[in-house]
Amino acid sequence: MTDHKHLKRLVRERSARTGESYTTARRHVLAARPHGTVRHQPSDLVRQLLPAGTDLSEPMLCGLGGGIGFLAAVFDYRGMPPILTIVAQHHPAPWAPTVLDRLGIAFTEAHSTSPAAALKALRSSLALGRPVYCTVSAARLPWRAVTVPVDADPYGVVVTGEDGSGFAVHDAGPHRLPVDGFLDAWSAHRKGRHHRLVVTGAAPTVALDAAVIAATAETAAHLTGPVLGNAFDANVGFAGMTRLAAQLRDTRTRTGFTRRFASPEAFAFVLRRVHECLEAQYTAPGATRPIYADFLDEAAAVTSRPRLAEAAAAFRTSAAVWSAMSATAWEPDGSEPAAVFAVLADLLDEARAVEEAAVDLLR
Numbered sequence: 001m002t003d004h005k006h007l008k009r010l011v012r013e014r015s016a017r018t019g020e021s022y023t024t025a026r027r028h029v030l031a032a033r034p035h036g037t038v039r040h041q042p043s044d045l046v047r048q049l050l051p052a053g054t055d056l057s058e059p060m061l062c063g064l065g066g067g068i069g070f071l072a073a074v075f076d077y078r079g080m081p082p083i084l085t086i087v088a089q090h091h092p093a094p095w096a097p098t099v100l101d102r103l104g105i106a107f108t109e110a111h112s113t114s115p116a117a118a119l120k121a122l123r124s125s126l127a128l129g130r131p132v133y134c135t136v137s138a139a140r141l142p143w144r145a146v147t148v149p150v151d152a153d154p155y156g157v158v159v160t161g162e163d164g165s166g167f168a169v170h171d172a173g174p175h176r177l178p179v180d181g182f183l184d185a186w187s188a189h190r191k192g193r194h195h196r197l198v199v200t201g202a203a204p205t206v207a208l209d210a211a212v213i214a215a216t217a218e219t220a221a222h223l224t225g226p227v228l229g230n231a232f233d234a235n236v237g238f239a240g241m242t243r244l245a246a247q248l249r250d251t252r253t254r255t256g257f258t259r260r261f262a263s264p265e266a267f268a269f270v271l272r273r274v275h276e277c278l279e280a281q282y283t284a285p286g287a288t289r290p291i292y293a294d295f296l297d298e299a300a301a302v303t304s305r306p307r308l309a310e311a312a313a314a315f316r317t318s319a320a321v322w323s324a325m326s327a328t329a330w331e332p333d334g335s336e337p338a339a340v341f342a343v344l345a346d347l348l349d350e351a352r353a354v355e356e357a358a359v360d361l362l363r
Contacts, residue, residue: 038172039291040284041156042095048131048158048170049096049199051105056208063295064215065099066090068288068315069222072244073235074260081266083148086244086277088287088322090219092228096133096156096197102211106201111194115183118194122159125198131170132159135195140185143175147269147276154189212299216308220362223355241352248345251338258338267337274329274344278322286326287351289319307361314358321351 015021038044043061050056056064071087090098100107112118125132138144138155159182161168166178177185186194204211221227225237234243250256261270278287285291296312299305325347332340 040089040288041172042089043099043291044172045133045156045158045170046096046099048160049100049107049133049197051199051202051204054103054105054204057294057298059291059294060298061099062089062284062288062291063219063299064102064211065095066093066215066219066222067292067295068219069237070240071236072240073232077148080148081263081269082260084270084273084277086274086282088278088283088289090222091282094154094156100199100201102206102215103208104201104205104211105199105203106205107197107199109195109197111192111196113193115187115194118186118196119179119183122196123162125196126159126162130198130200133157133197134159134186135189135192136182136185137188140181140188141171141175142177142181143171147272147281154192209303212303213305216296216299216362220359223359238352238356241348245345245348245352248341248348257341261337271329271332271340275326278326278329285323286319287322289315289322293319311358311361314354314361318351318354318358321347321354325351 039058040062043058043065046061046065047056047058067090069087069090071085071091073085075083075085077083089095097107097109110121112121122132122134134157135154136157138153139146141155141157144155158170159167160170160174162179166176167182169175169177169182189195223237225239226233227236233239247255248257251258254260257270261267277283279285293312293315296308296315300308300312325344328340328343328347335343
């Protein structure tokens, strides 16, 4: 949240200086970030794994992973208020395997129940000069401030080396963890305990244009659904956007947001979740739409499909709407919960309408 406070200050300063709206000023501030700043953490991790000589941009890797998506659901954990989770990037397939498979880059995956066996395998790969993608609990990483400290939530990092002070860990930049600290985070995510992925292929075996075409087609399919083939599909893609908008407007039933998040604490918490889920968690800033638009511009050139550049323009339009949702959640300006939720619902409908009109351009 420290990064969010810094961003908020920069946006307000620009808005006061230029007279721009908060949303417009925010878009310019994000665009002016220094070159090399990580925009989408899962795609940045894949870049650390690519074989030597495979130079693909972060937007390209984001698009190859599926780019954008939508899922919204409310989860209940003991001792906590209801937790809204929005996933604005492509899902549910794990990011790194999806990108590597799409490019035809060989890799291996493994799990270990024994910490000693896991460390031995990790060190063996590092000794061969191979970085290792590991699934950990973000709540156990000292540089990660998480709102929902749940170890069941998988989070990827790349281990790039080891020395006397512990492991070198890449997570949107370099970090270090003592061996015991890393093992604690690696062991805490029990469903994927000691999961590791190592690239073994020397180069992609699938042509980039073919990989791009497959990726954009899948993104379109998952937005329009079905995705999972079960009742949870009501929460996914355009259907999920429609359902969430209805819940935001619902002032009467227990599943409506006005009643479900009635207390001041719950209201503040759910707005914080909207903001962080559209800017940082399971996403890139602007609900992943800006970086996905950059991918589509690259993709249009790679595939000689100008329709993808048209789609890029459309998703930049929807990105501005998602950013307006984020700004509304960040600064509700003292409005009553029902009024704030109604504004969020209207913006969500607007974003969905733009993307429904654009999605055919991806096919």
